[in-house]
Amino acid sequence: MIGLTQRNKDLLLIGGGHSHLIAIKRLAMKPLTGVRITLISSDTMTPYSGMLPGLIAGHYAYGDCHIDLRILCQWAGIKFVHCKVMHMDPSRKQIDCQDNLLLRYDVLSINVGSQPALHSIPGATIYGYPVKPIKQFLQQWQHWFTTQSRSSRLQRIVIVGGGAAGIEILLALRYRIANTTSIRAEFTLICADSHILKSHNKKVQDFFYRYLQRHGIRLIQGKFVISALEHQLVLDDYTRHDYDFLAWAIHASAQSWMERSGLAYDNNGFIQVDEFFRSTSHPDVFAAGDCAAFTPMHLPKTGVYAVRQGPLLAKNISTQLVGHKHLQPYKPQRHFLSLLTTGGRHAVASRGALFTHGKWVWLWKNYIDRSFMASFNLK
Known part of the structure; x- marks a missing residue:
């Protein structure tokens, strides 16, 4: 009798957005046997959007608010491909990148943000x-x-x-x-x-x-x-x-290649996903963050949701890869803390009907942002 060997599965991650940053860390902490993971991104340095106004104002240096995807992938033991996605064919489970690079997947996750x-x-x-x-x-x-x-x-x-x-x-x-x-x-x-x-x-x-x-x-x-x-x-x-x-x-609108992807999308080109972050038309494709249209309810395009979706995205991807059917639904919070800067070292905080402002709010936000960035200091 000839023994059969089970082939490895391929998990492709497109985009270095906030959800994928968190998901990569979670996947690295609980590696899956027989799964090869590849991250595809057109950028090697991904920005933390919450610190962008501070970078423009001069409060931060470039390195303070950018994460090196190459270092993150090396730490996590996954392959990093620096290229731009040109097209995808969900029927063939194939991604076409620039320079005629073709990548196949068993499970795909997309977290590429949005644009005006x-x-x-x-x-x-x-x-x-x-x-x-x-x-x-x-x-x-x-x-x-x-x-x-x-x-x-x-x-x-x-x-x-x-x-x-x-x-x-x-x-x-x-x-x-x-x-x-x-x-x-x-x-x-x-x-x-x-x-x-x-x-x-x-x-x-x-x-x-x-x-x-x-x-x-x-x-x-x-x-x-x-x-x-x-x-x-x-x-x-x-x-x-x-x-x-x-x-x-x-x-916001979606990147143009997503509207040509063959996946179900909304009027703005965002990938329609269910409560598990799976494409409503192709359940082997996940999407999170700004590029996803969460069909159970409308979600604002904000980094707060993208970051909090990361752990559950990793969990549901892992569950699907090992063949289990019971994924965990995402239940977004009704109210979230919003911190808005005013140019200088001063900020406004709000949650629901609550409101406060001051230099101390900026220091609080600065602590939160720098703590997030420090969690990716993996050198």
Whole structure:
């Protein structure tokens, strides 16, 4: 009788997002026999988004808020492939990467984040800088910052998007320019909604209304950008607003390759997943974080959810790989702690209807962020 050997299974992870960072650590702590794990990422350094405003403002260095995926994978004993995903074929369980690299999987997990929906605004893909991908935005901001540092002309800086990302980045830019340069600048925030920070409570909104007014930041609410031109925006009331630096922090959309993936997706291109993070059309594919549309209920696109999804994502992937059928459902918390920075070493905390602010909140946030980063100091 000829003995049969069971072939190894392949687990592919696409993207170095917050959920995968946590999942990789969990999978390394409880390695699965006969499973080969590969992480595919177009970047070798992945940013921790919670520290991005602090990096822009000058409170952190680049290394303070970036995790080296090569070191993480080496520590975890998994293979790292530095490439860009071009296409996937779920019927063949195959991923097509650049340079004609083909990778096969038994189980796939996707955690690639999101990006501003620039295609919804004519000209937005040509003019201005989307705040995501973060790597490109940091490079574009630093280039502009360096080239304009000696300019004597008034610089018009415009941020489109009245959510947490738009406000935090605007205030970080203002702080950096006002405190480290001689650049003369005026700032404008354009918000399509009738209120800024619509997912936060009224106390938070009122605080930032006063803060923006006190620092001379122009606020335009309830107006949509309908066209982006070189150095000029056109709003839906046909008013025109000039800019020298333009950042897009509008509602999120998915990366284009996901809409061509053959997986079920929502109106914004995000992969539809069930309560176990499995694709609703292909149960051998998992997705978490911003790139996933959680079908049991709507979830905000925030790093808080992505981080907390990581442990359960790892557990359910492991359960499926060993052939068990009973996965654990994800039950998101109704309220979560939100910490928003104001440019300097000052921050606002809120949870549900609760609200407070001060330097001590920033120190608290700084401790949380640095503790998260320290957990990946694996050298």
